[in-house]
Amino acid sequence: xxxxxxxxxxxxxxxxxxxxxxxxxxxxxxxxxxxxxxxxxxxxxxxxxxxxxxxxxxxxxxxxxxxxxxxxxxxxxxxxxxxxxxxxxxxxxxxxxxxxxxxxxxxxxxxxxx
Numbered sequence: 001x002x003x004x005x006x007x008x009x010x011x012x013x014x015x016x017x018x019x020x021x022x023x024x025x026x027x028x029x030x031x032x033x034x035x036x037x038x039x040x041x042x043x044x045x046x047x048x049x050x051x052x053x054x055x056x057x058x059x060x061x062x063x064x065x066x067x068x069x070x071x072x073x074x075x076x077x078x079x080x081x082x083x084x085x086x087x088x089x090x091x092x093x094x095x096x097x098x099x100x101x102x103x104x105x106x107x108x109x110x111x112x113x114x
Contacts, residue, residue, distance in 0.1 A: 053109055060105045063098050070095040
């Protein structure tokens with residue numbers, strides 16, 4: 001009877017250890033699950049930021065082309081005279097707008113890269 005009682009006590013201790021280990025594994029599994037969800041969320045944010053950055057790059061590229069065209073308005077003709085003053089003034093205003101737009105795009109891109 002004493003041997004049976006000792007066996008029951010050992011079995012009870014083993015069951016307690018198994019129960020504690022099972023709880024610990026459950027807690028660890030929850031932590032892993034939360035970490036995976038966090039990685040998925042960060043990946044989604046990165047994808048969104050990449051799309052925004054690509055759109056900003058395209059917009060900046062278009063602004064660069066507009067800027068190149070506007071610079072042509074300021075070039076001095078081969079004869080040494082300047083182009084029409086009203087065109088130059090209009091081009092200057094457009095140039096200023098393009099530069100501001102480009103600066104805005106760069107600021108937005110910097111925020112996305114952080």
